Amino acid sequence: MHTPAELVARSNRLGADPRNTNYAGGNTSAKGTDVDPATGQDVELLWVKGSGGDLGTLTAAGLAVLRLDRLRALAATYPGVEREDEMVAAFDYCLHGRGGAAPSIDTAMHGLLDVAHVDHLHPDAGIAFATAADGEALTKECFGDRVLWAPWRRPGFQLGMDIAQLQRQNPQAIGVILGGHGITAWGATSAQCEANTLEIIATAQAFIEERGVAEPLGAVMPQYGALPESGRRKLAAALAPVIRGLASTDRPQVGHFTDSEVVLDFLSRDKHQRLADLGTSCPDHFLRTKVKPLVLDLPPTAELSEIIERLALLHSAYREDYANYYARHAEPGSPPMRGADPAIVLIPGVGMFSFGATKQTARVAGEFYVNAINVMRGAEAISTYRPIDEAEKFRIEYWALEEAKLARMPKPAPLAARIAVVTGGGSGIGRAIAHRLAAEGACVVVADRDEAAAARVAEEIGGTDVAVPVCADVTDADAVAAMVEACALAFGGVDLVVNNAGLSISKPLLDTTDADWDLQHDVMAKGSFLVAREAARSMIAQGMGGDIVYISSKNAVFAGPNNIAYSAAKADQSHQVRLLAAELGEHGIRVNGVNPDGVVRGSGIFAGGWGAQRAAVYGVEESELGAFYAQRTLLKREVLPEHVANAVFALVAGELSHTTGLHVPVDAGVAAAFLR
Missing domain, CATH: 3.40.50.720 (NAD(P)-binding Rossmann-like Domain)
Known part of the structure; x- marks a missing residue:
């Protein structure tokens, strides 16, 4: 049975290239048969990347394995969009064998499609189409009927049914652009599926490069240009503890600093404030970056004290704005507000500070915002960037399933975030x-x-x-x-x-x-x-x-x-x-x-001559010094x-x-x- 091994290899190749998807973003699947140990008969199975895994580092242990007959039978009991979150718990009754990863919300997308191999990814070029104001028309222009358009729908069982129907009605298609989200591609073989996925990404990128305007992010504002590297990093080091303190108002956070060319160029352009205020779109992005960043509106040449004072005011306004966002959309059953501090802080001319409960989550949040910048650039190059609306973002951010995932996380270690x-x-x-x-x-x-x-x-x-x-x-x-x-x-x-x-x-x-x-x-x-x-x-x-x-x-x-x-x-x-x-x-x-x-043991001081000197003082062999010290103590322990x-x-x-x-x-x- 080569299906799981082929799937893992394909996933690792796709996940290793950030142009294809972001860290822990997307999922892949393969269908095949194996012997049911209870009956001795062949059974059709779905292997799909489990919840929370990363394609680039996926192993067989990170796959969820489900019986296809049971999974597809769920369509007959599907209670509708208003109750579709219940379907995630139902996936557990479709599992085959012991062990394996927990099925993700996207399992239906993979299981209901009547093709053997499926890839769902979040490439920057694909999301640029997905967040363009006229994304549907651009998809048609770029791909013809080879790649279809699926309007925004929150991930879940209904989205899986929608894509399955599109694929049945359009047998010539190799995939879809998911509005506000990403791409899904398929193929009869693992190699064909991977080739189709890469074709969609490459074709979208080529279209953006050939058709896009010269300066999609706007004109350069000289006052917001990048400082020389030494001065930039000196200022970043001075600001880092101040910004971390602000970002840790609700709970301690670890920080990560990025001054890549992508970030510095974005912050030097005259559209950066408007685009930043629109926020990110792909659910994987804003779940890690929050709906929008905090952006300093001063040039990097301002006095340090002025920058610090301004950041404090902007932080206070950000917290108030976030609390209002929560109040606008929260319902009686919504999870409590998780915190009003920014996860991304942008300093023109200096770079980006990103925050999380661990260094990895802080670093990944920054990587996701770089993805978001690339998406904004792509969407503005061929159209106008138009992410999903605020209410939908709230539904994702405060999704009961996301809250349950957070509740399953292990208790933080005693020195976490220190x-x-x-x-x-x-x-x-x-x-x-x-x-x-x-x-x-x-x-x-x-x-x-x-x-x-x-x-x-x-x-x-x-x-x-x-x-x-x-x-x-x-x-x-x-x-x-x-x-x-x-x-x-x-x-x-x-x-x-x-x-x-x-x-x-x-x-x-x-x-x-x-x-x-x-x-x-x-x-x-x-x-x-x-x-x-x-x-x-x-x-x-x-x-x-x-x-x-x-x-x-x-x-x-x-x-x-x-x-x-x-x-x-x-x-x-x-x-x-x-x-x-x-x-x-x-x-x-x-x-x-x-x-x-x-x-004595393991000590650089003792090994560097101190041990020999002290042994001579006490009249013992250097090798016996630890034992000598132990014997002169009350506990007789080294x-x-x-x-x-x-x-x-x-x-x-x-x-x-x-x-x-x-x-x-x-x-x-x-x-x-x-x-x-």
Whole structure:
């Protein structure tokens, strides 16, 4: 049985090209036969991409498998458009076998068509026709009777019946343009279906290019032109935490920044405000981008303070407008309003900020708005962009089925939507902390002076939707500022900073040089100060509070031998915790510390010579140093990097929401280091 394998391969090819469809957009299907294990007889089946899957990464496990006889029998019991949402639950009674994905709302479109293979996609060129004011006439002009027009109808069973009827009445046709939505194509074989799909997309694009006007988005407005890249990204980094704070008024969001040529060109054109106000059309678009974006109406050369003040006013107006939109269309049974903040914020000359509950959803929202820009350009090139009306958009956005899908999503992780920076994250304690924070849902910037080490740890954690590396020397104020800017551009801002970067040189007083003293104080005392200062600046701009955690040491309070420079620097860090807790509390920023001791295994400091020096001081073999430290503790246990990471998580995960200025010992019990 090759049908599922062929379908997956076709889906992956189509989904890999953004010109064909957007992320998680559209669905594909194939019909065939398999043996029913209950009867031993052949049974006709439909394999179709399940709800929520992505074509580009689809596997066989992401297919829903249904019996065709049962699915088609539903047409006889279909209760009509007003109750068609009930049909989605009925699909469950058509499933064949165990496992498989949940059937999507588009299952009827695939099952009711009397052809073996069907593709439903959202290509920009196809949606340009679907959203053109005279889309039906243009479809006829472009395709003749080879591609048909289906007026807008919300996805569902009736739409499937409509398309099936069109296909039966027009056997010469290879597909349809779905008004306000996308395209559907079919074929007798998988190869023919794919070829028909690609033909529709290519023909539509060629028509737009050949027939379209020269400047479909209007004339360039010089005052809204793109800033040079360095200045553009500098301004974006300054604005990112401010915009993220506004976009997180209802609930914390992660941000994504895009300054692609497509976005910058759109924002420089004189039609951009009118088109943005019309909103997106394809349901896949506005479910992720909201009905319309927030658009700054100032040039990028305006003063930063003026831009920030204007954004606050526009945000307030946006929230009021969205609340009114909800009030205009909500019915007694409508789901409650999910939030009035924008998902897309457009800054002429700078770029686009997109937001979501995770970095991936924020990034995908931005990708969808780029699709929307391409659609607007295409529709304006051959006609006038006319998306579906506001009432229909509301019906989709607050669809009971969409609400049910949201309700099925797993509970957010404890640190979901939080953005963390871990200095010294390339090894040892920092690496363990970065891994733990990411595992608990945070987006993490792994900062380290060793660029390769930071990159390795970020790669271990996952892709750039979870962790990014930054090369940063914490003793350099400019490098620290660049690190926080990189965090803002990667994720929208910063909520959580772990001051972990450190080193140690173990020497008696008389052997400690000026350079030894300066190096350790530069990295730990000055470095922590620089990082805290830049992080606090970003957190205050966000207005969302935050956490700063210092990885200090038992040596901050314990007077050990031959360790003057290191212990003094750690004591400095320790008091910074108290000072900053007192100063930053009014901004909701909590500052706490962790005092570890004897973290030998996996430690970059110990591996870099500190271990040998301390072993010599205590008269033990370096390989036995961890065990030696363990035996001098009350619990007789060795402290590992993971134990320090556990303490950091406990401080920032929310259970200690009213705790600031605290130092948590992670030393397995060293009585001489008890806090007093």
